[in-house]
Amino acid sequence: MPPASKRKKAEGQWALGYREPLNKNEELKKNDDGLNVRRRIIDIYSKNGFDSIDPADLRGRFRWMGLYTQRRPGIDGGKTGALTDEELEDRYFMMRIRIDGGQLDVRSLRTIADISTRYARGTADITDRQNVQLHWVRIEDVPAIWEALESVGLHTTEACGDVPRTIIGCPLAGIADDEIIDATPQLRDIHDRYIGSPEFSNLPRKYKTALSGCSSHCTVHEINDVAFVGVVNEEGETGYQVFVGGGLSTNPMFAQSLGVFVKPEQATEVWHGVTSIFRDYGYRRLRNRARLKFLVKDWGAEKFREVLEKEYLGYSLPDGPEPAAPRPERDHVGIHRQKDGNYYVGFAPRAGRVNGELLGIVADLAERYGSGRVRTTIEQKMVILDVPEENTEALAAELAEHDLQVRPSTFRRQTMACTGIEYCKLAIVDTKHRAMKLIDELEERLPDFDQPLSINVNGCPNACARIQVGDIGLKGQLVVDENGDQVEGFQIHLGGQLGASFGKKVRGLKTTSAGLADYIERVVRNYDKQRDEGETFAAWVQRADEADLK
The missing domain is CATH 3.90.480.20 (Sulfite Reductase Hemoprotein; domain 2)
Known part of the structure; x- marks a missing residue:
């Protein structure tokens, strides 16, 4: 060797x-x-x-x-x-x-x-x-x-490619009642300095950043290449813990904490250092081994931190605390109070599918009932900010008239789907229409089910819809039906948890697309019947008999 x-x-x-x-x-x-x-x-x-x-x-x-x-x-x-x-x-x-x-x-x-x-x-x-x-x-x-x-401050530069992709942040940055830190200044600084810059326009592979002080951890730092997560140190100062090397696709890995404390004014420099390590030390020989997670896996967090401090920052970062545990539901759906006394109203389209006319309606409603500020979320949802309390119910009612649900069912709230075969060259099966139909079917079959349950529908193995970390993750593939014909279907992953474990694959557990609702109804009924008080679906999956998962 x-x-x-x-x-x-x-x-x-x-x-x-x-x-x-x-x-x-x-x-x-x-x-x-x-x-x-x-x-x-x-x-x-x-x-x-x-x-x-x-x-x-x-x-x-x-x-x-x-x-x-x-x-x-x-x-x-x-x-x-x-x-x-x-x-x-x-x-x-x-x-x-x-x-x-x-x-x-x-x-x-x-x-x-x-x-x-x-x-x-x-x-x-x-x-x-x-x-x-x-x-x-x-x-x-x-x-x-x-x-x-x-003309309105938006663009498409580096939205794809081997570059720093869109920097995700909490949609409630600066307004949430329980926010640890408003990451907006750091997010904008990184964007304005480095997006579209030749300095990072040739990375080994795509590079995903999350930067948030949200107490719900809505930006899922566990599966980003680099993530800054709001924390409070022993002195009571607010800053960030840094995670590196997360990613899913066909070789999923959770990000590792560097164990540091980064002051807000240091965040841009630390992001620059981490990104430079990826550019300079990242693997470029094999495309399927080029994400940052492979370097982090080989080096470990301790060596990564050492290289960051010695070769790129020129100073040592102090040790820092780990973030508090996230809430069970990390989205921002519903009507909730802002720290200024107004309210935000988060609502759910079906599997992220909207259209031009509908977006225009959302803009009108945001202007009529709020200040005009609107946010998108990483759960394929939207949020209207700055709504006076007396306007919240009227806004919720108008959104519902356009099938935008402020108090959605579990299935509407927690079903996610990638683009699928309708438009994507990598896809094997339909996802968007299948997911939207699935929501309707499950709402009709299980109208009283109210436990958190995420259903992530993906058209191929690349995990754009995060199948490995959903309660029920569906990976599109062709399967053989009862007549021996090859049809659209899904391999099933069960009980995935962000930062804890990837979904369990039960041997031979697949379903046709046509039989998907039957399968999910069956396994959800088994869970609802057997679960202990407060037991999550993921916890139940770990102890359930295999027969009850099929």
């Missing part, structure tokens, strides 16, 4: 002197910075049309501008892995709008609504990283969309 230094060099770490392209993605990034594609989109591709786009830009650098080609209609899931990108893709784009911290106002929300209606056939989805995704976008319209977004 070669010595350790040789093995590390073989991973393509820049800091060890290995900068040669090791795969097609690394070669593409070396040939031209992904940020440079913006100018070509404006000057060439939007004027000359889809056929003028260089394939290296189309299937590579476009991501740096938040653009992916979407799936061509009519291609079934059995062909997902068999066809090339050229065969799978349509001549239209998914566009991801960055909404760092989930922060919107009436002007920005109305602008998104207008873009959706005018340029995206009315489509809009709230994602589980606080973004809005549009579909059916033509390359000819992209410059006009960018101009409209940028």
Whole structure:
């Protein structure tokens, strides 16, 4: 076996002197910075049309501008892995709008609504990283969309790609009654300094940041590449604990605490240091081993902290406390008091699916009943802020008229779905429509069930909908039905818990898409019948007989 230094060099770490392209993605990034594609989109591709786009830009650098080609209609899931990108893709784009911290106002929300209606056939989805995704976008319209977004302080830069993706933050930052620290200044500082900067436009893989002082831990720090979590030290000072190396996909890992205390004024510098470690020491040889979590797993938190302090910060960070335990439900759905005496109203679309017209209505309601401030959440929900107490029920009633539920059922509140085969080239099965139908079916079959229960629906193994940390995680795949036909279905993960354990896979436990509601009804009834007082679904799964899980 070669010595350790040789093995590390073989991973393509820049800091060890290995900068040669090791795969097609690394070669593409070396040939031209992904940020440079913006100018070509404006000057060439939007004027000359889809056929003028260089394939290296189309299937590579476009991501740096938040653009992916979407799936061509009519291609079934059995062909997902068999066809090339050229065969799978349509001549239209998914566009991801960055909404760092989930922060919107009436002007920005109305602008998104207008873009959706005018340029995206009315489509809009709230994602589980606080973004809005549009579909059916033509390359000819992209410059006009960018101009409209940028006029209200939004953009799509680095919404995808091997870059710092959207920085997620608590939607109640600065207003929550029980907030530990308002992370908004640090979030904005990092965004303004480094998003769109060539300094971090060539990372080994995508890089996800969470920054929050929310006592509910709504930004799920356990599964981000880097996360700053609000804490209070022994001296009573508020600051952050830092976690690194979280991520799901096909090789899930929880983030590890660095055990430090970071003052608010240090947060940007520490983020810069962690991100620089990823850029310089991250693995670039194999794409499926290039996320930060693999480096953190190999190094451990102690070495990572040592390298951060000695090579990048130039000073030692004091030890810091771990965050308090999160609440059972981390979302911000419902009517709750703000620290200024007003209220926020959080509501649930079905599986994040909205549209341009609906977003315009939300903007109108936010203006009429509140101050006009609106937030998106990482649970595919939305929140209207600054509502006087006397307006809360009238707002809840108007939202309900548009099927936006302020007091949703467990199934509406906690069902999440990725984009799925409708638009995604990686997907094998339908997710959005299946999840929306599932919500309706379960509400009808189990109208009195009121325990927390998350159902995460994913169209492929990549875990965009966080299947491994849901109570019931559904991984899309093709299965064989009772007639011997290959049909859409799901492998089932049970009892996942953020920061504690990944979902349990019971041998052979799969269901067809058509039989999904029957399966979930059966297992939920078993849980409801057998659970002890206060026992969570995840805890019950660990002790339940295997027969009761099937």
